[in-house]
Each structure stands twice: as structure tokens, then as C-alpha cells.
Amino acid sequence: MASLELVNVSKSFGRQPIVKDVSLTVDDGEFLVLVGPSGCGKSTLLNLIAGLEPITEGDIRIDRKSVNDVHPKDRDIAMVFQSYALYPNMTVERNITFGLKMRGTAKAERDAALKRVASLLQIEQLLDRKPGQLSGGQRQRVAMGRAMVRDPSIFLFDEPLSNLDAKLRLEMRTEIKRLHQRLGTSAVYVTHDQIEAMTLASRIAVMRDGVLQQCADPKTVYDTPANMFVADFIGSPAMNFLPATLIQQGDALGVHVGEQGGERAFFPLPRANGRHADRLGGEVVLGLRPEHLAPAEAGQGDAAQFECRVDVVEPTGTDTMLFFDWAGVRMVARTHPNSPVLPGDTVRMVVDTARASVFDRVTGERI
Structure with missing residues (x-):
């Protein structure tokens, strides 16, 4: 596990500010959900944490060490994408273990990690299939398995359930929460769905136009919203x-x-x-x-x-x-x-x- 700290982080594309002076922390084992409407900067903030985009100003720290200049592969972070991003020509087994193989991990160690993750996600029967033979929920489990097999310090989730139907979303939401409780790994999860935010989060960070509006536990955000935007965005029906x-x-x-x-x-x-x-x-x-x-x-x-x-x-x-x-x-x-x-x-x-x-x-x- 690891802690994550963002200190006055800003990001601009040209003259257009996207993330504006955001400061927040994720403690060891915490599940932080970034929520807000489309275009509020939450996915950009996730990419900054992952190192996929350079920050314009501020500091990102993992276990109190600045990672501003650290390559994404060296940040000990695993990311689960909305689009699954699986290799279509590889089996589930190869999709999950490919990253370990590229890092030179021994086969015995890869096999042990695969067995552990496949058992946790209950996908043992899918290991010989290719992504085109899987349902959306199964593909998302494989994408999660690929992230989990590395045993990272921090998980990043970028709207991982948005491509699933309502029933599958509910099932996968429960599965993600169960896995987090079992693994205890720090996580940052991006969604525009306030129900996902309320049910998954240890704390919710509500964003609007690149600005952090409130960061607190779900009950506090719901019962004592910091402003009318948060009050209107969190809750269905709205306030x-x-x-x-x-x-x-x-x-x-x-x-x-x-x-x-x-x-x-x-x-x-x-x-x-x-x-x-x-x-x-x-x-x-x-x-x-x-x-x-x-x-x-x-x-x-x-x-x-x-x-x-x-x-x-x-x-x-x-x-x-x-x-x-x-x-x-x-x-x-x-x-x-x-x-x-x-x-x-x-x-x-x-x-x-x-x-x-x-x-x-x-x-x-x-x-």
C-alpha cells in the first residue's frame, strides 16, 4: 500500500486551464472517488497521477516522494481503463501476464500471480479465451486482473463500468468494493455517476470546471454539501x-x-x-x-x-x-x-x- 498526495496541482493545455490548483490526499488503503460532470477535469487529474500527462504546476507525491519526473512504469501504479484496452489477439492468460513477462518476471512467479488473480476474480474458466469471446463484464474482470497481477501500490480506475448495462454495473460495483476490502490497496476511481461515488468511496472528491469543490466521506458530502453545486450533483433525485x-x-x-x-x-x-x-x-x-x-x-x-x-x-x-x-x-x-x-x-x-x-x-x- 501507499499514500498519495497532490499539492496545488494544475494542468493547462496551451492557455486553457483544465485542472486548477487541486490539493488532496489519499491515505494508505483508502478508496477515493473523483466525481463530477463530463469535462470537469477528473480524468485529466487521473492521467496526471499516472504520469500519462505532465503537470503544469504543483507536486504529486507517492509515499511522500515527488514523482513529477518519474516515468509511468516506475510509479508502481496500475490503471484500469473504460475501454478495457485488452490485446484482441491474446488469450486472457497472456493478457494478464504479458506485462510481467515484459518485465522479465520468472515463469513460475507469473503462473503463481495468474492463479491468485484468476481465483480472486473467478475467471479461471476464461483463461484460454480471447477478448472477442467475452462479455463486457468478463472483459472488465480481465482488465482488473491485468492491473492486480502486478500487486501495485495504487490502483487507478478511469470510469471502468461506463460501458456495462445497469445490472452488470451493479454486480461489478459490488465486486470492486469486495476486492478493495480484501486487498486493502489505495485506489483512485473516476466516475460521473454519483451513485457509484456514494457506494464505493471512503471519501468523495467533487470537481467542477477543474476546481475541487469538496472532499469528504460520502455521508458528509450528502448531508452537509459545501455548496449548491455539490448539493445538486450528489443525490438522486437532486436536492x-x-x-x-x-x-x-x-x-x-x-x-x-x-x-x-x-x-x-x-x-x-x-x-x-x-x-x-x-x-x-x-x-x-x-x-x-x-x-x-x-x-x-x-x-x-x-x-x-x-x-x-x-x-x-x-x-x-x-x-x-x-x-x-x-x-x-x-x-x-x-x-x-x-x-x-x-x-x-x-x-x-x-x-x-x-x-x-x-x-x-x-x-x-x-x-
Whole structure:
């Protein structure tokens, strides 16, 4: 295992900056997921770590030693690509052991490594086949085997599951997590799929336009996003955003939400702090996850409720999504699968303000 550190790393192609002053660390055995929309710089950052692209500024360190000028083959890093990158004319066995052979590894050692990896990935029965005879999931297992056989210090994954169908993605995602738990090797994984990020990561690094937005464990990123971009990108369905005003009502600090001429509601913020109090009267954005909203039940108070007309109901099996418009905003609530609400029903919606997020309306940063 090895630690990885990026210190103020930047990359430009000509005058176009792609990665901008990124600093982060990957501890021994950690699984870091780089996530963000297409073009945010996450794959470029992975290539910089691998040494496939030279950095423009900054420092990349493996086990506290700078590798800026170290050739990719000498960084003790193995990379698994989106396209598998297998040799079509070679058998699975030769694809997996080819790199070891080129390094002059003895045949007995190659055979032992092949046996170990094939057993871990459960591909013993595929060793005599060629890539054209394999399914997408099998090819990805072979690509992973080729990386694992070297026993590297760090694994790099560049969207390895994006070419697989939904069922295979789920299976391979579970397999990758199981393998990481078994091997304990440090890993950096790139994806644009926030579900993959949430399920695989020890920590998630969210990127936008080459800039690191937040790096934290999945629960922290989901529950306390650093800004509106992270809040919107992480979570499915995405967070609801409501324009609001911070006010004091009696002893409670909270937000006033709603349109002039329509229903307006006061939502107390139990977790409000000094930063909120300093902004009294200011325009903010209230962020509510779909599960923070639910149809009111008998006996509940009305301190944090509002009335809405549900126009779309989407059963998903495990949940039911309720879509509606309120305060000029399109919103969604996640409720239990046996919800009796039907399209066209008018319901009172309860708001769990204890878990709400509040953002600056101008900068989008969390308050």
C-alpha cells in the first residue's frame, strides 16, 4: 500500500486551464472517488497521477516522494481503463501476464500471480479465451486482473463500468468494493455517476470546471454539501432549492419561504448558528433533500408545513416520488412505497428542517 498526495496541482493545455490548483490526499488503503460532470477535469487529474500527462504546476507525491519526473512504469501504479484496452489477439492468460513477462518476471512467479488473480476474480474458466469471446463484464474482470497481477501500490480506475448495462454495473460495483476490502490497496476511481461515488468511496472528491469543490466521506458530502453545486450533483433525485429570507420569529431563527400573494411559510432552523444570525434579513436558498419532505399525518403540528397539489406520482418499488410546484419551484418528495397520494391530490407537506441546508444566494456556498 501507499499514500498519495497532490499539492496545488494544475494542468493547462496551451492557455486553457483544465485542472486548477487541486490539493488532496489519499491515505494508505483508502478508496477515493473523483466525481463530477463530463469535462470537469477528473480524468485529466487521473492521467496526471499516472504520469500519462505532465503537470503544469504543483507536486504529486507517492509515499511522500515527488514523482513529477518519474516515468509511468516506475510509479508502481496500475490503471484500469473504460475501454478495457485488452490485446484482441491474446488469450486472457497472456493478457494478464504479458506485462510481467515484459518485465522479465520468472515463469513460475507469473503462473503463481495468474492463479491468485484468476481465483480472486473467478475467471479461471476464461483463461484460454480471447477478448472477442467475452462479455463486457468478463472483459472488465480481465482488465482488473491485468492491473492486480502486478500487486501495485495504487490502483487507478478511469470510469471502468461506463460501458456495462445497469445490472452488470451493479454486480461489478459490488465486486470492486469486495476486492478493495480484501486487498486493502489505495485506489483512485473516476466516475460521473454519483451513485457509484456514494457506494464505493471512503471519501468523495467533487470537481467542477477543474476546481475541487469538496472532499469528504460520502455521508458528509450528502448531508452537509459545501455548496449548491455539490448539493445538486450528489443525490438522486437532486436536492430541492427554495429562495428564502432569514428571519427571527419569536425565539426561533428560520427562513420565510413562499411567493407574495400566495401561501408563505416560516420554517425554523433548529441547527442555525451564529453565521445564520449574522445574516438576518438576507436572501438565501433553502436546500431540502426529497426525503426531508413527507405528507402530513394526523396529530402533527404545523410549524413546518405547506400545502401543495401533487401532479405526478412515480412509484420506484422501494420509494414513491411525489412531484409538485410550490413557491414557484418544481419540487420532489420521497415517501414510502405504499403512499396513498394520487395525481391531483392536495396535501400538506411536512418539512424536516433539522436536516435542511442553507446557502448564500449569490455565491452558492453553504452558510
